[in-house]
Amino acid sequence: MNVVQEQLSFAGPLAEVYVNQFSAVELLYESDPGQSESWAERAAWLDQTEHTRVDRKALAARLREYNGRYNSDPAVERAIAQLEQPGTAVIVGGQQSGLFTGPLLVVYKAVTILKAAKVASDRLKRPVVPVFWIAGEDHDWDEVNHAYVLSPDLQVRRIRLHRGAMDRLPVSFTKVTAEAWEKAVSELEQLLPDSEHKAGILELVRCCKEDADNLTAYFAKLMGALFGKHGLVLLDSSDPELRRLEVPVFERMIRQNDELEMSYHETVRDMAGLGYEPSAEVVEGGANLFYISERERLLLFKRNGRFEDRKGKVTFTADELLGELREHPERFSNNVLTRPLMQDSLLPVLGSVLGPGEIAYWGLTRKAFHKLGLKMPLLLPREAFTVVDGTLQKYMEKYQISWNDVKDPEVFQRKRETWLASQERMQVDQRFNEVIAAFGELYEPLLEELSGVQSGLSRLGAVNRDKILDQIEYLRGKAKDALEKIHETGLRHFDRIQLSLFPLNKPQERVYNLFEALNRYGLDWIEELMDIPYELTGKHRIIYL
Structure with a gap:
């Protein structure tokens, strides 16, 4: 295996600047992880503020119970035991619970969390535990219910998991039947080409769906099977028992909601001054909290001194909302701007592993952290990879195609067309252009003569000319199709290169599933x-x- 760094732009300019030119955006972020002293300073701050977070022993007890159910490797138990002790820090990163773990970037994030925790532990000479934050509170089912694979006939195929009721509840609360699981697994089995590994991975896929009545539970079992032996601790953000530990944090978010909202709006203005657009919506009167009703997760807004959703399905005074929180904490949920605050109120976060888009919207939260007496942790970019197998390398060498050629669709298409033109038994475009030119030389004088005979004949001749040219172009297309069929094998090689590296014109890691x-x-x-x-x-x- 050979690993080479290649240039691929981040998904957003703010993440690019954060990584390469931190000083230009330090107004938005707390500290530069590229500076070694930042790590020690963050660790010291965690020690000083130990009393401000959720009690470690209570947190460890809940994590122990949750992971005992889905991720029961001894290495995980050891990690939780370490987390229980003061002085232990955490590297955390999260993602939605996608079907079959979702796109490859989810796995790369887990790998990054594990590596970063080990590096941090070695650097600081203290335990640093890796934690994966499963965003089970998210309710957008269409974002997580599918997985993409490249089928043997070189098609990017989507496998979709179906649910029963169409409620807008958190994914962790959305029930999936055994029949729906079996249908998704059967599709995966049919679409994956035969290989020496297929039986083993399908056994893992089927084993993890047992007793999993929702996508988050299945995701947790898969992640545990893959990473539990490395000590990766799993946490479901919608876990009702975890919510009970978070009640004091939600209370502060409700009581200081106006201050938090003001901080987000101030930061939007700061971003504009730096030349950036916010990557998350900051709306006037937004509470940045969700309330889960019987059938859906509702975003709350502040109107006339009350907290309510857009359509007024639920409405509370601040005191009523606090009372509801104490009685039913499982009904409360964070949005994209308050989730980082909850994460750091719950865990002793040394660093948070983020993708480019996440780094961008975290830039909105620094002042909000300060409102709750917190500090933004180190933000650690997720590792990014593209995998090129041996067969693909041979094709790229054969057709003299580089990584840069493939990542630019126009360049790649020109390469494809140039190769095809060089293989032609006849120069199709050249020969047809010659025929069209010769036809024009013969036909145009005829039209001039006809116009002298009768004006109607000239118009009829022009229509006739255009029909003939259309037929010539039709024949040109058919000739190219015939030549493409002759060179079908080579063209399939080009397709395989493009579909493997940039399917749907996106980086491989953002499309294909792990089991591919x-x-x-x-x-x-x-x-x-x-x-x-x-x-x-x-x-x-x-x-x-």
């Missing part, structure tokens, strides 16, 4: 990812197998 890769490379491939040296900057790297 495991079917090709086996379960040991994850261990190989773990062996790749940690890259703090999150620069994109190519794994040549």
Whole structure:
């Protein structure tokens, strides 16, 4: 395996500047993880503010129970025991619970969390526990209910998991039937090409769906099976028992809601002064909290001294909302701007592993952290990879195609057309252009003569000319199709290159599912990812197998 860094722009300019030119955006972020002293300063701050977070023993007890159910490896128990002790810090990162773990970037985030925790522990000479924050409180089912694989006929196929009721409840509360699971797993089995690893990974997929009546539970079991032995602790953000521990934090968010809102609006103005647009919506009167009713998760706003959703389905005074919180904490949920605050109120976060989009919207939260007496943790870019197998490398060498050629769709298409033109038995465009030119030389004088005979004949001749030219172009297209069929094998190689590296014109890691890769490379491939040296900057790297 050879790992090479290749240039691939971040998804947003703010993340790019954060990584490469921190001083230009330090108004928005707390500290530069590229500076070694930032790590020690953050650790010291965590020690000083131990009393401000949720009690470690209560937190550890809940994590122990949750992971005992879904992620019961002894290494996880040891990690939770460490977390229970003062002085232990956490590297955390999170993602929605996608089908079959979702796109590859989810796995890369877990790998980054594990590597960063080990590096931090070695650097600071103290335990640093890796935690994966499952965003089970999110309610957008369409974002998580599918997985993409590349089928044997070179099609990007989507497998979709169906649910029963169409409620807008958190994913952790959305029930999935055994029949729906079996249908999704059967589709995966049909679409994956046969390989020496297929039976083993399908056994894992089927085993984890047992007793999993929602997508978050299934996701947790898969992540535990893949990463539990490395000590990755799992946390479901919608866990009702965890919510009970979070009640004091929600209370502060409600009581200081106007201050928090003001901080977000101030930061939007700061961003504008730096030339950036906010990547998350900051609306006037937004409470940045959700309330879960019987059938849906409702975003709350402040109107006329009350907290209510857009349509007025629920409405509370501040005191009523606090009373509801104490009685039913499981009905409360964070949005994208308050989730970072909850995370740091719950865990002793040394660093948070984030994708480019997350780094951008975290830039809105620094002042909000301060309103709650918190400080933004170190933000650690997620590692990014593209995997290129041996067969793909041979194709790229054969057709003299580079990584840069593939990432630019127009350049790649020109390469494809140039190759096809060089293979043609006849120069189609050249020959047809010659015929069209010769036809024009013969036909145009005829039209001039006809106009002298009768004006109507000239118009009729022009229509006739255009029809003939259309037929010539039709024949040109048919000739090209015939030649493409002759060179179908080579063109399939081009398709395989493009669909493997940039499916749907997106980086591989943002589309294909983990089990697409495991079917090709086996379960040991994850261990190989773990062996790749940690890259703090999150620069994109190519794994040549």
